[in-house]
Amino acid sequence: MIFEETKALQLRIAEVSGRRIQSPPQIFEDTSSYMNIVGGSVVRIGGNDYYVVTDARENRFGVDDQPKFWVKYATDLTTGARKVIKLVFYEEFVANIGLVRVRCKRNPQKEAFILDVVRDNPRFMQGVTLTDPVGNLVRVIDAIPGRSLFHHLTDLDMTHEAYFFQRLPDIMKEVIACIDALAELQEKDLHHGDVRSDHIWIEQGTGRFMWIDFDYEVSHTDYDLWSMGNLIIRVLGKDAHKVRDIERQPADYPLCREPIMPEDQVLLYNDRIANLRKLFPYIPQKLNDIAMRFSVGATDFYSNLEELSQDLRSCF
Numbered sequence: 001m002i003f004e005e006t007k008a009l010q011l012r013i014a015e016v017s018g019r020r021i022q023s024p025p026q027i028f029e030d031t032s033s034y035m036n037i038v039g040g041s042v043v044r045i046g047g048n049d050y051y052v053v054t055d056a057r058e059n060r061f062g063v064d065d066q067p068k069f070w071v072k073y074a075t076d077l078t079t080g081a082r083k084v085i086k087l088v089f090y091e092e093f094v095a096n097i098g099l100v101r102v103r104c105k106r107n108p109q110k111e112a113f114i115l116d117v118v119r120d121n122p123r124f125m126q127g128v129t130l131t132d133p134v135g136n137l138v139r140v141i142d143a144i145p146g147r148s149l150f151h152h153l154t155d156l157d158m159t160h161e162a163y164f165f166q167r168l169p170d171i172m173k174e175v176i177a178c179i180d181a182l183a184e185l186q187e188k189d190l191h192h193g194d195v196r197s198d199h200i201w202i203e204q205g206t207g208r209f210m211w212i213d214f215d216y217e218v219s220h221t222d223y224d225l226w227s228m229g230n231l232i233i234r235v236l237g238k239d240a241h242k243v244r245d246i247e248r249q250p251a252d253y254p255l256c257r258e259p260i261m262p263e264d265q266v267l268l269y270n271d272r273i274a275n276l277r278k279l280f281p282y283i284p285q286k287l288n289d290i291a292m293r294f295s296v297g298a299t300d301f302y303s304n305l306e307e308l309s310q311d312l313r314s315c316f
Helices: 006-017 108-117 149-155 160-166 168-187 223-237 243-248 285-292 305-315
Strands: 042-045 048-057 067-076 082-086 092-097 100-106 127-131 137-142 146-148 200-203 209-211 216-218
Touching: 006 048, 042 137, 048 082, 092 223, 108 127, 108 137, 146 149, 149 200, 149 223, 160 168, 168 200, 168 209, 168 223, 168 305, 223 285, 223 305, 285 305
Parallel strands: none
Antiparallel strands: 042 048, 048 067, 067 082, 082 137, 092 100, 100 216, 127 137, 146 200, 200 209
16 A cells, blocks of 8 residues: 555554654655665555665675665565565676677566566565556565575585585475476576576575576576586585685595596586586585586586486486
């Protein structure tokens, strides 16, 4: 609902936020100037008011994380539910897979379409797309309580060997379910566009893994498959391992007896090691072979996500 009276709006904000509101909040119906929509503002769209709490941040890279000014954490003033509001923002970049250049760009229309396609699918974030008075597609996403797979892996305080035998099977079961969900998108000629471990969210309570953030459109839809390979290698390794890690901290890799060669590294990110069996020889050869199909030295490649899922299921 819309709170037309200023006093009623202030009282409702105080009720849901626990903050005393001294002055009337600035209300935005036109969301074009997303830099001006700051904490304490109200976004009025789709016949509803949303109280903006703060900007989202890239929470993957530590203390130097930059705010994502076009993504707002907010509260639905009607229901009190936590929301993520994604405003229109465009950017483009190029990624390289070997000699192939992949053009990537943010596309709000693409994400809006996928939100409709995956509605009620428990493996994807859920939300609606609303249009502001000047035509901006604003995606209002249900906030998922929990944290990313990236942070879950980095926060596990255990050796790789303990992780591999005690935790990996359950984690990989959920990851395989996420691969299958992406395969369903592929069957519809759709793609995620930005497959990363911090774009899998682990729902608190259920432990279910869910995909978030699919506004990137890429020129090569196989980019999802190659990015998934990189994610699998991270999950198998509990982290991304690099040659310089071995050089700087050899004590962390006491079982590494062979030199890392160029062909042992990940094709998509050739500073990372795909041949994890050289670091952790207890990794079965069959499982390591899956990782090596995403390496610089690969000669046999996956043609789709379903093939990858089938091979992983045979190992778990």
